[in-house]
Amino acid sequence: MKSRAVCWTQFIKFNAPDGYKMSRCMKCGKEYEADPFLNGTNAMNVHMRKGCGDKQGTTQQLLNLGKTGVEGEGTLTNWKFDQEATRKGLAYMLIVDEKPFKFVDGMGFKYFMPLCCPMFNIPSRRTITRDCFAFYSEMKEIEKIFSKL
Incomplete structure (x- = not known):
């Protein structure tokens, strides 16, 4: 059966080594217990509403200004x-x-x-x-x- 809650578009389900059903945020990696009969989805929905703590997004790369040997010059490179x-x-x-x-x-x-x-x-x-x-x-x-x- 497909999960109906909107939060499942941003979370991945997995089983922890100790057997608990867990979920992990795709953006920041924060984990929550996710047994549908015990925990529900409220914590994950609140996590999404608060902005998830992911300032740059999952696919957006940052730029880094690197130094070259010449004074006053630099190179732009991608950084994650x-x-x-x-x-x-x-x-x-x-x-x-x-x-x-x-x-x-x-x-x-x-x-x-x-x-x-x-x-x-x-x-x-x-x-x-x-x-x-x-x-x-x-x-x-x-x-x-x-x-x-």
Whole structure:
């Protein structure tokens, strides 16, 4: 049976690993429980009415002014925000600069990040810890491969 609610044009249904029926916004990726008998569609409709938090849209690309070797000149290139790449970059920064995980909870960091990258959702300390451990494991595997050569 086809879903009648208007919100289903903007959400994708999927099953979570724990068996719950879930939905994900196609624009911003926010997830909601979506069992038709338990949850309904009100939360998704409210999410759509509030503008979804997607400032640029799903297909619109941003422009980036890159530097060239000549002073006063630059090049325009397409740029698209990637939450995962930004999180990986944050993990790299914390590891290389030997910053504590609580750095992401600091007032200065929380003030600075929306200014330089407004679409970045600042993860919690626990998420950053997992990201750093995953990055470390990935680098360890790469080192193991290169040591065999």
